[in-house]
Amino acid sequence: MEKQHNLSKNQKIIFDLIDKSPEPLKAYSILFNVQKKGINAPLQVYRALDKLVEIGKIHKIESRNAFIACQNSSCQISKATAFSICESCEKVSEISNTKLSKYLSNFADESGMKYSKYNLEFFGLCKKCKSK
Amino acid sequence: MEKQHNLSKNQKIIFDLIDKSPEPLKAYSILFNVQKKGINAPLQVYRALDKLVEIGKIHKIESRNAFIACQNSSCQISKATAFSICESCEKVSEISNTKLSKYLSNFADESGMKYSKYNLEFFGLCKKCKSK
């Protein structure tokens, strides 16, 4: 059973915006978009983002400093994320591939490190951009 | 045969600093450290970093906004990078694992996307920090 998180007011406003967006959103673009709803300061945005990331409702695309809603039913795998990023049009998608996530979640090397989390970003050209 | 890159003056200064460092360095920490060598402005640092990343002498740790020297003999695989990051002591190592890099380099899914590059960051506790 998945834990239920009742989003607070700011968290809900910001999640809804990200969830509706077809592309990853940056913090200050979010701020600009929610100012009409009474969220005035960067910190209010970053606090909501932090929480939403923590509970797996959104993910941060590290190479882009942008945030995207989880596509895997409120990510049971927020500690195991993989994305594809088109370097031409900047389209970003979350990859849900059982084999891949199993392979990486079980990955171990000789370092003696215990890995509890990973983030993977693939780059390339999407179908559309390839055919241009 | 690997292409030879003759580093320019600023590139060399900045590469040497990163290469000697036991930990990833941030751009402004680099700037601070090279001011005695006549590099005065952020842009001088960022330009050198961009070039060094491009030719694979260093890598950017995206989740930390920091830079580390390539550990794989001037990375033939600067387009296929993997790191382990200790969330306690922040130790970062480059992972060289042939199976892993083969697996990821050959990864394809149904999206029709052609992946030419990836970056993977594993998080966890290093040996030292685990035993505390």
Added chain:
DNA sequence: TAACACTATGTAATAATATAACATTTACAA
């Protein structure tokens, strides 16, 4: 040599991303 293209440098200003510090309020359980 001269003309050209390309890479690198220097400098100032500014943009974009993120956090610190502090005061207050809300949710909710003991």
Added chain:
DNA sequence: TTGTAAATGTTATATTATTACATAGTGTTA
């Protein structure tokens, strides 16, 4: 109702990165 954790509001500031413009070096070729 008292305690506590989570969330909010606000101001200021820190950190990371780029724009714009001027100049200088490097190597190639006419």
